[in-house]
Amino acid sequence: MHGLMQDRPLSLPMLMDGMEHRFSRKHVTTTQPDGTVSASYGEVAGRVRRLAGVLDALDVPAGARVGSFGWNSQRHLELYMAVPCTGRVLHTINHRLFTEDLAYIVDDAADDVLFVDRSILDVVRPLLDTCPSVRHLIVMDDGSPAEPSADPRVHDYESLLAAARPVEAFEPVAERTAAALCYTSGTTGRPKGVLYDHRSIVLHAMTLLMADTFAISEGDTVMPIVPMFHVNAWGLPYAALMAGADLVMPGPVMASDRLVSTMAEHRVTFAAAVATVWRGMVPHLDGADLGALRHMVSGGGALPESLSRVFLEKTGLPLRSSWGMTETSPLVCSARISSEEAATLSEDDRVTALAAPGPPTMLCSLRLVAEDGSLAPRDGEHRGELQVAGPTVAAGYYGAHPQPSAFTEDGWLRTGDVATIDRHGVVRIVDRTKDLIKSGGEWISSVELENAIMAMPGVLEAAVIAVPDDKWGERPLACVVPLPDARLTAEDVRAHLAGRVAKWWIPERVVMRDGLPKTASGKFAKAALRQSMAAGTL
Amino acid sequence: MHGLMQDRPLSLPMLMDGMEHRFSRKHVTTTQPDGTVSASYGEVAGRVRRLAGVLDALDVPAGARVGSFGWNSQRHLELYMAVPCTGRVLHTINHRLFTEDLAYIVDDAADDVLFVDRSILDVVRPLLDTCPSVRHLIVMDDGSPAEPSADPRVHDYESLLAAARPVEAFEPVAERTAAALCYTSGTTGRPKGVLYDHRSIVLHAMTLLMADTFAISEGDTVMPIVPMFHVNAWGLPYAALMAGADLVMPGPVMASDRLVSTMAEHRVTFAAAVATVWRGMVPHLDGADLGALRHMVSGGGALPESLSRVFLEKTGLPLRSSWGMTETSPLVCSARISSEEAATLSEDDRVTALAAPGPPTMLCSLRLVAEDGSLAPRDGEHRGELQVAGPTVAAGYYGAHPQPSAFTEDGWLRTGDVATIDRHGVVRIVDRTKDLIKSGGEWISSVELENAIMAMPGVLEAAVIAVPDDKWGERPLACVVPLPDARLTAEDVRAHLAGRVAKWWIPERVVMRDGLPKTASGKFAKAALRQSMAAGTL
Structure with missing residues (x-):
């Protein structure tokens, strides 16, 4: 028997009502090299309707992919709304990828038009000639010097907006309609596209507003430091619009000291970034007034406890970990302490x-799936591959490519992470399946080794990879970056580990380095480390 | 273009995962005349699986209506889960209705089996003979004296559970499948059934967990005083299970003093009731330790400011209003103060x-629809009929009856309430359309008059209705109940109103009474007052 409730879709046009009525006086503020710009949600909503008119005027078809190359900004927020609210698909692209990958991604998505921040234009302009699907390039002024273009396919965002006829009413959008496209960073093989729908984006934003997730509220000032090309900035722009929270967008002003001063100046209450970005802010925390902060989320990779302790000491708040993937919208887990633990934990x-x-x-x-295919118990001890299901989780990848083995036969996502789950549901990632080190038939966790090394005084960063070993099969190799003034030897690192990890975990090979390669999203590029190792340059 | 996210339904079996894993050690506690019983969610989940087995053993078909007559209790919670999780429909029924209405409702729903608390059995047993659809009556022990029955159609809940084969895995339930049925209190015409689906119940519970709604959290202890037969206890049982909050169920122990002592004893943090029930608690607040409370919701009718001030004075917290209907799941609005107002309000x-x-x-x-059909502006001043749309709002009523004019042609619910909406989206109910008083061509708000009278020292309750008047068309009549020791005359009431409301609003007719008739859900029964008036007994 069917229920008799209204058939109203969960879709992004729902957010327009709040922007135009309840929250019309709340603000999005964008930092640019030439100063700070701010606009009310009422003004942004008006511009979203004009931008929708621009897409119509450019004859962008329904369902077409609209590529964006941009920093976190008000204009990027306008694209976040106008493109999906009119039935098109916003394809956010990480401009820090290699040129070859950029061309592959734009071709694979068959982007119809591209929007680009002026400071990124040099990276993107060649795509107009190499990617046949791209008909127009629209340039957004982010404060970098202007350079006129005679190419008729290149337009100015503000000029188009000024000339546009605003779309007064958005047609209803069915909730399973595609809304956004984001490619995985592609640590294995070619980048793969994940195609979010309106339903998954709205449901994901709803969970970010829940008390035990991020509790995003109308009273918050939310600063997504995580880029808007990185899994929809973890859904924070949509969550802020849904809650009516103010937004602070760092724009291209991403230097660590400026991120700290932006948080202080705008009384940011909620911020989110990857651990390496948080780490970069550490030297600038002293003297900064971050008293408005209530919640700092670290994601995109393991959060070293030692880093969190530095934040606790300097700001009064620890960082909070989270976990997710491009394939999971991304938020799956967010750190919290159960009421039972809260009563007892120091x-x-x-x-x-x-x-x-x-x-x-x-x-x-x-669920946790053991090597033999059985379900591992949720006792905080047993390990297994973490698998995820839900309406915010991908069922497959975009395009006609052969689907990799990322999905089980019963439709769950195989995350490639090895984890434990305890009786409070708390997930602990032990390792990436491919980053685990199998030594003498036993597993060594590279993540645990890295955390143990990074907790050592004088250490800035550390990454551990597996190297082939005649006797043991594999052994760990640690690459360690000391703090600028620290005098640290490989022997010091091994001495630090003694007593902190099992004796047979201690790496014979410890390499001191000035820095570590990072991926485009700021994680340790272990694939690059392995290549250096194989090439004998490590 | 379709998104590529997993096709996972929003359905109540989702809540089982939390009950059995993350929150298995959280508790539901039920107050009974013979003592307090408590069970962990892990235990309750096991009993839900057994209860599902009972429904199978009784051959209750998929989609069949399972009637429940019960107080708020652990067993009623088990029905809330087992019935919809197995594709049946839980039909909660208010046993305080007139016998004739009860028989009408059970017949109209064609209930297949009925579950009943033993203290309510006398009211329900006759339905076995008068309602041909009912095959079984299952009696739940709520601490009232047992009385054996020789009727083979009458069963004992615990005996059936003990003999049942637990259902290990619930089949997937499509999200638009009917889950629960509740009849409107029927102030006009016959009661009408509202049929909720899994999707609407899950979405509604999600909103109750949001920071700016009720922010229900794992750390909460939630006490739904509002009955579980009254629009799913405003969705609180499902919200508590979703968040993993503890539940305190008052069972049949509904005396005002006991409600207060139950809240104090179990360190309740969140409670919800209608205004008349909150009012009843006032004499018992002195000396009660309610320091754990963080949020008290009043709903089901206007919240008099004066009552809220008493709570602020005695508990440190004001009551918070909310608004909704059976047709809206029910929550549509919940009181909160915007950050802009928070900065300025005393x-x-x-x-x-x-x-x-x-x-x-x-x-x-x-939306607000003015008398001429135009949309009224959201300026906090203009009035109009409040209309609602959304996935938690009814599209029609259950059954083959002619659908009343409660829905507009474009599918919005006409609430019958006259309201204003301000720039923060705050709704203020001016009156029920049928409770407005039209005097000399101008509207008088019975709600505003009632609030003004109830703010007077010495007044316990007041209700205002329209009476025919030769000169003015209609005039207000106020029925006033003084506090036990107060000496109050009609002239005192009129003197109090002078200067507080417009002069022409002051009622010529003020009737002092010992009490006011209430509906089965605790609201002032204005229909009954009008009948008394017409019959000359007022």
């Missing part, structure tokens, strides 16, 4: 607890 | 602000 233990990814949101089902 | 003004229904949840769209 402050020290709380920092440890909040450095684990935490329990899943109510939309995601988790 | 504590006194905050109490006033929180006595208004407040802004809508993100799932509900609102």
Whole structure:
């Protein structure tokens, strides 16, 4: 028997009502090299309707992909709304990828038009000639010097907006309609596209507003430091619009000291970034007034406890871990302490607890699958591959490519992460399946080794990879970056590890380096490290 | 273009995962005359699987209606889960209705089996003979004296559970499948059934967890005082299970003093009831330790500011208003103060602000329709009929009856309430359309008059209705119940109103009474007052 409730889709036009009525006086503020710009949500909503008119005027068909190359900004926010609200698909692209990957991604998505921040234009302009699907390039002024273009396919965002006829009413959008496209960073093989729908984006934003997730509220000032090309900035722009929270967008002003001063100046209450970006801010925390902050999320990779302790000491708040993937919208887990633990944990233990990814949101089902295919128990001890299901989780990849083995036969996503789950549902990532080190038939966790090394005084960063070993099969190799003034030897590192990890985990090979390669999204580029190792340059 | 996210339904079996894993050690506690019983969610989940087996053993078909007559209790919670999770429909029924209405409702729903608390059995047993659809009656022990039955159609809940084979895996339930049925209290015409689906119940519960709605969290202890037969206890049982919050169920122990002591004893943090029930608690607040409370919701009718001030004085917290209907799941609006207002409002003004229904949840769209059919502006001044749309709002009524004019041609629900909406989205109910008083061509708000009278020292309750008047068309009549020791005359009431409302609003007719008739859900029974008036007994 069918229920008799209204058939109203979960779709992004729902957010327009709040922007235009309840929250019309809330603001999005964007930092640019030439100053700060701010606009009310009422003004942004008006520009979203004009931008929708621009897409019509450019004859962008329904369902077409609209590529964006941009920093976090008000204009990028306008694209986040106008493109999906008119039935098109916003394809956000990481401009830091190699040129070859950029061309591949734009071709694979068959982007119809591209929007680009002026400071990124040099990277993107060649695509007009190499990617046949691209008909127009629209340039957004982000404060970098202007350079006129005679190419008739190149337009100015503000000129188009000024000339546009605003779309007064958005047609209803069915909730399974595609809304956004984001490619995985492609650590294995070619980048693969994940195609979000309106339903998954709205449901994901709803979970970010929940008390035990991020509790994003109308009273918040949300600063997504994580880029808007990185899995929809973890859904934070949509969550802020849904809640009516103010937004602070760092624009191209991404230097660590400026991120700290932007948070202080705008009384940011909620911020999110990857661990390496948080780490970069550490030298600038002293003297900064970050008293408005209530919640800092670290994601996109393991959160070293030691880093979180530095934040606790300098800001009064620890960082909170989270876990997700491009394929999961992305949020699956966010760190929190259960009421049972809250009653007993010391402050020290709380920092440890909040450095684990935490329990899943109510939309995601988790399971741990052992090597023999059986389900591992949720006792905080047994390990297994973490698999995820839910309406915010991908069922496959975009395009006609052969689908990789990322999905099980019963439709769950295989995350490639090895994890434990405890009785409170708290997930702890032990390792990437491919980053685990199998030594003498036993597993060594590269993540645990890295955390142990990064907790050592004088260490800035550390990455551990597996190297072939005649006797043991594989052995760990640690690449360690000392702090500028620290005098640190490989022997010091091994001495530090003694007693902190099992004796047979201690790497014979410890390499001291000035820096570590990072991926375009700021994670340690272990694939590059392995290549250097194989090439004998490590 | 379709998105490529997993096709996972929003359905109640999602909640089982939390009950059995993350929150298995959280508790539901039920107050009974013979003591307090408590069970962990892990235990409750096991009993839900057994209860599902009972429904199978009784051959209750898929889609069949399972009637429940019960207080708020653990067993009623088990029905809330087992019935919809197995594709049947839980039909909660208010046993305080007239016998004739009960028989009408059970017949109209064609209930297949009935579950009944033993203390209510006398009211329900006759339905076995008068309602041909009912095959079984299952009696739940709520601490009232047992009375054996020789009728083979009458069963004992615990005996059936003990003998049942638990259902290990619930089949997937499509999200538009009917889950619950509730009849409107029927102030006009016959009661009408509202048929909720899994999707609407899950989405509604998600909104209750949001920071700016009720922010229900794992750390909460939630006490739904509002009955589980009254629009799913406003969705609180499902919200608590979703968040993993503890539940405190008052069972049949509904005396005002016991409600207060139950809240104190179990350190309740969140409670919800209709205004008349909150009012009843006032004499018992002195000396009660309610320090754990963080949020008290009043709904089901206007919240008099004066009542909220009493709670602020005695507990440190004002009551917070909310607004909804059986047709809206029910929550549409919940009182909150915007960050802009929070910066300027005095504590006194905050109490006033929180006595208004407040802004809508993100799932509900609102509009105000003026008498001429035009949309009234959202300026806090213009009035219109409040109309609602959204996935948690009914599209029609259950059954083959002619559909009343409660829905507009474009599918919005006509609420019958006259309201204003301000620039923060805050709804203020001016009156029921049928309770407005048209005097000399101008509207008088019975709600505003009632609030003005109830703010007078010495007044317990007041209700205002329209009476025919030769000169003015209609005039207000006020029925006033003084506090036990207060000496109050009609002239005192009129003197109090002078200067507080427009002169022509002051009722010539003020009747002092010992009490007021209430509906089965605790609201003032204005229909009954009008009948008394017409019959000359007022």
